[in-house]
Amino acid sequence: MSDAEASLHKVVIVGGGFGGLYAAKELGKVSSVQVTLVDRRNFHLFQPLLYQVATGTLSPADISSPLRGILSRSRNTTVLMDEVVDIDPQQQKVKMQGQELTYDTLILATGVSHHYFGNDQWKTTAPGLKTVEDALEMRRRIFMAFEAAEKETDPAKRQAWLTFVIVGGGPTGVELAGAIAELAFNTLKRDFRNIDTTEAKIILLEGMDRILPPYAPELSAKAAEALTQLGVTVQTKTLVTNIQDNTVTAKQGDQIQQIPARTILWAAGVKASGIGKVLADRTGVALDRVGRVMVEPDLSIAGHPNIFVIGDLANYTHQGDKPLPGVAPVAMQEGQFVAKLIKARSQNQPDPTFHYNDAGSLAVIGQNKAVADLNKVKLWGPVAWFVWVFAHIFYLIEYDNKLIVMLQWGWNYFTRNRGARLITGEESLVQVEMDANGDFRTSSDRKSTVEV
Amino acid sequence: MSDAEASLHKVVIVGGGFGGLYAAKELGKVSSVQVTLVDRRNFHLFQPLLYQVATGTLSPADISSPLRGILSRSRNTTVLMDEVVDIDPQQQKVKMQGQELTYDTLILATGVSHHYFGNDQWKTTAPGLKTVEDALEMRRRIFMAFEAAEKETDPAKRQAWLTFVIVGGGPTGVELAGAIAELAFNTLKRDFRNIDTTEAKIILLEGMDRILPPYAPELSAKAAEALTQLGVTVQTKTLVTNIQDNTVTAKQGDQIQQIPARTILWAAGVKASGIGKVLADRTGVALDRVGRVMVEPDLSIAGHPNIFVIGDLANYTHQGDKPLPGVAPVAMQEGQFVAKLIKARSQNQPDPTFHYNDAGSLAVIGQNKAVADLNKVKLWGPVAWFVWVFAHIFYLIEYDNKLIVMLQWGWNYFTRNRGARLITGEESLVQVEMDANGDFRTSSDRKSTVEV
Numbered sequence: 001m002s003d004a005e006a007s008l009h010k011v012v013i014v015g016g017g018f019g020g021l022y023a024a025k026e027l028g029k030v031s032s033v034q035v036t037l038v039d040r041r042n043f044h045l046f047q048p049l050l051y052q053v054a055t056g057t058l059s060p061a062d063i064s065s066p067l068r069g070i071l072s073r074s075r076n077t078t079v080l081m082d083e084v085v086d087i088d089p090q091q092q093k094v095k096m097q098g099q100e101l102t103y104d105t106l107i108l109a110t111g112v113s114h115h116y117f118g119n120d121q122w123k124t125t126a127p128g129l130k131t132v133e134d135a136l137e138m139r140r141r142i143f144m145a146f147e148a149a150e151k152e153t154d155p156a157k158r159q160a161w162l163t164f165v166i167v168g169g170g171p172t173g174v175e176l177a178g179a180i181a182e183l184a185f186n187t188l189k190r191d192f193r194n195i196d197t198t199e200a201k202i203i204l205l206e207g208m209d210r211i212l213p214p215y216a217p218e219l220s221a222k223a224a225e226a227l228t229q230l231g232v233t234v235q236t237k238t239l240v241t242n243i244q245d246n247t248v249t250a251k252q253g254d255q256i257q258q259i260p261a262r263t264i265l266w267a268a269g270v271k272a273s274g275i276g277k278v279l280a281d282r283t284g285v286a287l288d289r290v291g292r293v294m295v296e297p298d299l300s301i302a303g304h305p306n307i308f309v310i311g312d313l314a315n316y317t318h319q320g321d322k323p324l325p326g327v328a329p330v331a332m333q334e335g336q337f338v339a340k341l342i343k344a345r346s347q348n349q350p351d352p353t354f355h356y357n358d359a360g361s362l363a364v365i366g367q368n369k370a371v372a373d374l375n376k377v378k379l380w381g382p383v384a385w386f387v388w389v390f391a392h393i394f395y396l397i398e399y400d401n402k403l404i405v406m407l408q409w410g411w412n413y414f415t416r417n418r419g420a421r422l423i424t425g426e427e428s429l430v431q432v433e434m435d436a437n438g439d440f441r442t443s444s445d446r447k448s449t450v451e452v
Numbered sequence: 453m454s455d456a457e458a459s460l461h462k463v464v465i466v467g468g469g470f471g472g473l474y475a476a477k478e479l480g481k482v483s484s485v486q487v488t489l490v491d492r493r494n495f496h497l498f499q500p501l502l503y504q505v506a507t508g509t510l511s512p513a514d515i516s517s518p519l520r521g522i523l524s525r526s527r528n529t530t531v532l533m534d535e536v537v538d539i540d541p542q543q544q545k546v547k548m549q550g551q552e553l554t555y556d557t558l559i560l561a562t563g564v565s566h567h568y569f570g571n572d573q574w575k576t577t578a579p580g581l582k583t584v585e586d587a588l589e590m591r592r593r594i595f596m597a598f599e600a601a602e603k604e605t606d607p608a609k610r611q612a613w614l615t616f617v618i619v620g621g622g623p624t625g626v627e628l629a630g631a632i633a634e635l636a637f638n639t640l641k642r643d644f645r646n647i648d649t650t651e652a653k654i655i656l657l658e659g660m661d662r663i664l665p666p667y668a669p670e671l672s673a674k675a676a677e678a679l680t681q682l683g684v685t686v687q688t689k690t691l692v693t694n695i696q697d698n699t700v701t702a703k704q705g706d707q708i709q710q711i712p713a714r715t716i717l718w719a720a721g722v723k724a725s726g727i728g729k730v731l732a733d734r735t736g737v738a739l740d741r742v743g744r745v746m747v748e749p750d751l752s753i754a755g756h757p758n759i760f761v762i763g764d765l766a767n768y769t770h771q772g773d774k775p776l777p778g779v780a781p782v783a784m785q786e787g788q789f790v791a792k793l794i795k796a797r798s799q800n801q802p803d804p805t806f807h808y809n810d811a812g813s814l815a816v817i818g819q820n821k822a823v824a825d826l827n828k829v830k831l832w833g834p835v836a837w838f839v840w841v842f843a844h845i846f847y848l849i850e851y852d853n854k855l856i857v858m859l860q861w862g863w864n865y866f867t868r869n870r871g872a873r874l875i876t877g878e879e880s881l882v883q884v885e886m887d888a889n890g891d892f893r894t895s896s897d898r899k900s901t902v903e904v
Contacts, residue, residue, distance in 0.1 A: 042595060042875045059511030061872035068643035069873075076643045081599045081875075098603065132876050143494060146532045151550065193518035193530045420513035421521075423494045423533075424584050 001161060008034040008076075009346050010101040012094055014084045014275065016044050016067045018050070019311030019326035019331035020109035026339030028074025032346045035077040035100055038094070042081050045122045048328055049392065050129055051172060054265075055179035064132065084110075084275060087282050089304055105342055106276060108293070109335065112312040112326060115269035115290060124245040126264040128361045130174055136425060142180060143423050145263045149195045162200040163261035165248045167240050168268030169206025170213070173365040174223060176265055177204040178365040179231040187421075203233045203259060205250055207268075210236055212363060212371065214325060219371040220317065222380040226369040229300055241267075272313050283307070288315045288323075298354060299338055310334035316356075324356055328395075333357065340388060356439030460486040460528075461798050464546055464555040466536045466727065468496050468519045470562035471763030471783035481527025483871030484798045487529040488553055490546070494518055494533050500780055501844065503624060506590035506717075507631035508873030516584065536562075536727060540736050541756055557758045560727060561787065564764040564778060567721035567742060574695040578716040581624055583657045588877060590717060591815070594632060595875050598640060601647045608712070614652040615713035617700045619692050621658025622665070623815040626675055628717055630655040630817040633682040639873075640802030655685045655711060655881055659720075662688055664815055664823065674832040678821040692720075694779060705885055722778065724765050735759070740767045741776075750806060751790055752754055760793075762786035768808075776808055780847075785809065786830040814840045 011027055013020045016039035024037045046063040053060055068079045086095040093102050114128030116381040128139050142164070149161035162184075166177045184200035191197070204211065204227065209296035210220035211227075224234045242249035248259040280287050288296040292315040295301060299308045299316065311331035316324045321376060324330045337354045337359030344352055360374035362384070373446060379387060457599045463479055465472045468491035476489045498515040501526045505512055520531045538547040545552050579589050583691035594616070601613035614636075636652035643649070656663065656679065662672035662678075663686060676686045687704060700711040724743030732739050737753040738746040744767040747753060751760045751768070768776045772859030789806045796804055800872035812826035814836070822836035831839060 042599065043872075059513045059872075060876060061511045061874055064874050066873050068640075072642040079643075082602075136876075147494065151532075151534075188520075190524040191518075191531075192623070282640070375522075420511075421494075422513055422516050422520050422584070424512060424588075 009342070010030060010102060011035045011107065011342060012101050012105075013037045013107045013109065014094065014203070014232065015039060015109035015111060015311070015313075016079075016134040017047070017109060017111050017206050017311060017331060018328045019313075019335040020107065021067070021070065022332040022335030023107050023109070023310065023339045024071055024074070024077060024335075024337050026075050027342065028071060029338070030346065031076065033076065033342060035069065035074070036080060037067065037077060038080045038082050038101070039067060040081070040083045042068065044070060045132060046395070047130070050132075050135050051175040051179060053132070053135035054176065055142065055183060056131055056139055057179070059420050060132040060135065085278075087275070087278055089283050090308065092306075102186075103306075105308070107308045107310060107335075107338055108279065108313060109309075109311045109331070110227075110273040110275045110313055112270040112272050112290075112292075115268060115271035116266070117269055118146070118306065122266070125243050125246075126167060126266040129176070129207075134252070138176075139421070140423050140425055141263050142183070143421050146184075146192065146197065147423070148262070150192050151194075158195065159199070159201070159259040160246060161262045161272050162195065162197070163259065164200065164202045164263045164265070165259055165261045166202070166204045166265045166267055167248075168266065169204055169208070169211030169234070169236065170267060171361075173204055173206070173265075173267035174211055174227065174363050174365060176228060176267060177232045177234075178230055178369065179200055181227070181232045182366050183421075189441055198231075199230075201261075202231065203235065203261070205238045205240060206234070206236045210234065215361060215363070215371060215373045216378055219378055219380060223363065223365055223371045226365045226371075226380070230366050239352070263318045270312070276309075276313055279309070281309070292323075298341060298351060299334055308338045310338055319356055319384050325361075327361070329359060330356055342431045349358070363390060364388050460484060461794070462554060462556045463487045463559065463794060464553050465489045465559045465561065466546065466556075466565060467491060467529075467763070467765075468493070468562035469499070469561060469563050469763060469783060470780045471521070471563075471775065471787040472559065473522065474784040475559050475561070475762065475791045476506070476523055476526070476529060476787075476788030478788050479794065480523060480529050482791070482795045482798065483528065483530060485794060487526070488532060489519065489523065489529060490532045490534050490536055490548065490553070491519060492535045494520065496522060497584060498847070499582070502584075503627040504589050505584065505587035505629060505872070506581055506628065507594065507635060507698055508591055509631070512584040512587065512775065513873050524639065528725075537730075539727075539730055541735050541759065544758075555758075557760070559760045559762060559787075559790055560731065560765060561761075561763045561783070562725040562727045562765055564722040564724050564742075564744075566718060567723035569721055571695070574718070577695050578619060578718040580718040581628070585848055590628075591873070592875050592877055593715050594635070595873050597651065598636075598644065598647070600714070602644050603646075608817045610647065611653070612698060613714045614649070615719070616652065616654045616710055616715045617713040618627040618654070618656045618717045618719055619700075620662070620718065621656055621663030621686070621688065622719060625658070625717075626663055626815050626817060628681060629654055629684045629686075629761060630682055630821065633679070634818050635873075637683050638852070650683075652683075653685065653713075654683065655687065655713070657690045657692060657700075658686070658688045659691050659814060660688065667813060667815070667823060667825045668830055671825050675815065675817055675823045678817045678832070679881035680822075682818050682821070722764070727877070728761075728765055731759070731761070734840075738859075744775075750793060751786055761791045762790055770806075771808055777813075779813070781811060782808060814843060816840050837870070887893060 011033050013024050016037055021044050027033055027035045043064040043066050049063045052058040070241055071077045082096040084096055107286055113130055116122050148157045149237050150443050152158040164180050166173045181202045184197045199248050212220045212223050228233050238250050238252040241251050246262050248261055250257045251322045276287055276291050276293050283304055293309040295309050295314045295316055297318040299310055301307050308358045312326040362372045364370040368382040370388045372379040372384040372387050455620050463485050465476055466487055473496050479485055479487045495516040495518050501515045504510040509564050523529045534548040536546045536548055545554050565582055568574050586846040597613045604610040616632050620623045634653045636649045640649045664672045664675050679686050688704050690704040693703050698711055698714050702709045728739055728743045728745050735756055745761040747766045747768055749770040751762055753759050785808055792804050814824045816822040820834040820837050822840045824831040824836040824839050
């Protein structure tokens with residue numbers, strides 16, 4: 001290391017999601033700092049479109065960009081593919097799998113993972129959607145279910161293969177339910193000979209009294225109406241009390257319901273990644289109920305002005321009456337803000353003040369069907385859908401060749417096709433088989449057995 | 453089953469590659485037959501472009517099409533995702549994992565897999581390229597090697613991570629070597645901070661006296677020249693005698709060479725899929741040295757005029773002085789021929805005669821670099837490259853949305869970018885780690901340990 005480099009202010013960013021990446025992009029322009037971005041993966045994932053991978057519209061690479069590629073022109077920035085396992089705030093060090101890094105300023109942006117509310121045994125039966133691998137596993141299960149149904153002769157068992165339960169009526173649950181309905185009732189309609197895919201049941205379960213709870217009530221109603229039109233059964237005020245033996249037990253008031261379903265998808269809860277707990281142990285910072293780090297108005301943590309937590313991992317309660325939501329725009333703005341703060345401090349200028357600029361929320365239900373809560377303006381139907389498409393294209397275009405995604409959408413829009421409905425993965429060569437009881441099993445059943 | 457259906461001529465096709473699919477497409481137009489296509493996968497794979505998945509240019513879905521989708525309009529055709537495990541020529545039945553099918557005519561088109569010439573222990577260290585999973589595994593290893601090199605401080609060990617050995621100088625080996633050279637010397641050049649990716653060694657080993665042996669000698673020379681220009685070390689007359697401890701042992705004449713390399717890719721040999729052996733056991737048909745089925749001039753097998761073997765699984769010696777090569781055009785023409793033969797017989801017309809119409813061979817080396825052996829015309833350089841691009845687009849366009857591939861290529865051509873260089877898969881979250889000896893290991897090392 002040269003003397004010039006040694007004197008630079010060292011910023012370590014942990015996590016290359018929206019928060020970490022936007023901090024890195026901003027700091028890449030600041031010559032007085034030296035940046036290291038650490039991520040377990042070698043790519044940034046555009047998570048809002050992950051459900052389109054899970055349902056066979058897009059490929060993982062369509063919504064991912066190699067971090068090194070995005071940051072290759074930031075000559076002050078090093079990308080490390082590694083995992084941070086510990087933090088030492090006294091020595092100002094982070095410990096990774098094989099090496100240590102010292103920092104002057106640390107930015108933690110490691111996000112959240114699924115949360116099963118104490119029922120981790122549901123995980124293998126009802127996978128969640130956070131990573132590329134999660135999405136490919138969902139895709140495999142969804143399309144394998146139709147294959148199994150095609151072979152099954154017992155009507156009740158066949159219906160269980162054709163039943164898709166989505167737990168959680170937030171944006172991800174709504175988007176998954178809508179996309180699976182379009183698959184069953186449209187894309188796959190002519191593809192099978194023994195089953196009628198339009199006999200599929202797609203059931204969306206939500207614990208609150210309406211889907212998309214953070215949206216304006218009239219948009220929740222519009223979304224529920226659009227889903228119902230697509231053929232989705234929307235059940236609100238419904239709590240899942242058990243998932244076992246290919247059956248979902250749901251409770252709506254006093255009524256207990258047993259839903260036989262071979263495909264159960266989890267879109268209900270998140271918990272903070274483990275590094276939040278490590279940080280709390282090392283600094284005494286408070287965590288919220290799901291493990292998110294309580295941050296100060298400037299996104300640093302109490303007593304440690306050089307440690308920042310941003311994105312889904314942070315609980316920011318200094319604006320509005322509840323924490324800022326775990327969505328991409330919050331993470332991006334927080335990342336950019338912290339970068340600007342570091343720049344201001346390095347130039348001995350006064351700290352800027354963070355204020356989240358809420359442009360609104362968007363959720364897509366299906367082709368031409370979406371809801372947009374732009375605060376003063378509420379949109380739904382084709383208008384909201386086009387707003388959604390253009391908002392996403394606007395962000396995706398920042399990353400290399402993602403213009404292709406727009407063309408893919410355009411093509412899909414006119415052909416109503418889904419070209420990426422492949423069943424892949426190590427176990428995908430093992431087809432649906434009949435077991436000793438005469439029941440059909442897929443490799444996902446077997447996989448669960450192995451993993452549990 | 454209705455009486456009308458029962459009286460139809462039942463054709464069972466095993467395998468949805470080029471041979472099986474083209475037979476099915478042709479038979480889909482013949483109303484007097486009832487077709488069942490059985491494949492272990494739910495998609496057709498455009499294998500000639502698989503190396504572009506392995507090297508991060510295309511996604512699996514870009515070169516795959518769901519079989520049900522391709523054949524959905526053939527109302528006389530049923531697609532079954534299953535694996536044929538036995539054949540009963542007397543009863544005219546094929547046995548699958550969970551059910552049986554009876555046939556009047558059987559078409560076997562299950563292709564080939566890798567062949568390690570009796571050294572199956574090399575398989576985990578030197579994976580081959582036949583399936584989507586193979587390609588993603590190669591992609592993971594190639595990009596993980598650069599990540600490991602970036603962390604390694606020992607120069608010799610770093611060079612081993614930056615050394616890529618491709619065994620076999622046929623079209624796949626040549627295409628892989630060229631694509632990896634373009635990655636190292638171009639695409640990734642600015643992405644790393646500790647390593648200079650242009651120090652990578654890409655070594656192509658071929659046992660014969662020239663690469664691309666089936667091509668005209670002047671084209672082999674042009675291909676070698678183009679690879680050398682790209683920075684690939686081409687070694688002919690070189691036999692691999694051992695692969696062990698991250699070292700390839702190669703023999704060129706009397707000279708023994710030890711090449712330390714962490715990424716070794718196998719493009720050397722193929723053997724017929726197991727169903728050929730089953731067929732030989734049940735019918736007595738002869739197999740060749742690599743297990744391919746010796747077929748009659750009409751692609752049926754001796755003594756069984758209603759069993760046909762086509763594509764890579766067949767050894768057809770009735771035209772020219774050696775067997776027809778294992779390439780897509782041969783399989784496609786054989787599939788179409790057998791379909792026409794079945795149609796002619798069903799209409800009591802005389803059998804047509806098979807003649808392979810050889811339009812030539814094409815292999816791509818890199819951008820603007822290819823060789824085309826169009827029999828009377830030999831092309832190389834940009835002209836051959838454009839012929840290659842248009843020939844592939846011509847075939848790909850038959851499948852739903854693969855026009856996108858052309859656009860992706862166009863974009864890559866002008867930007868020299870590769871957007872699909874993701875490290876994914878179950879083990880991809882486990883990064884390069886230092887082991888007890890201070891050596892870096894990747895998850896592929898560990899995986900090999902588990903699998904061996």
